[in-house]
Amino acid sequence: MSMKPYVYITRKLPEETIAELKGLFEVKMWDHEDIPVPRDILLEEAKKASGLITMLSDKVDEELLGAGRRMVLKP
DSSP states (O other): OOOOOEEEESSOOOHHHHHHHHHHSEEEEOSOSSSOOOHHHHHHHHHHOSEEEOOTTSOOOHHHHHHOTTOOOOO
């Protein structure tokens, strides 16, 4: 039995929005719509995740991208 890839979402989204994702991935989501996920939590989740769904207000930089061992950075 294979495990589903893990995806972390940085803001609370409506269940109907992520229902299809839950069929394909193990999904964990930050509990708040209006409070950004703290950077330390985001970095920890990135280490475990196959993918991140971020908001425009989230700082996505080399540190975050490099935190994920499964991510591959290409020039």
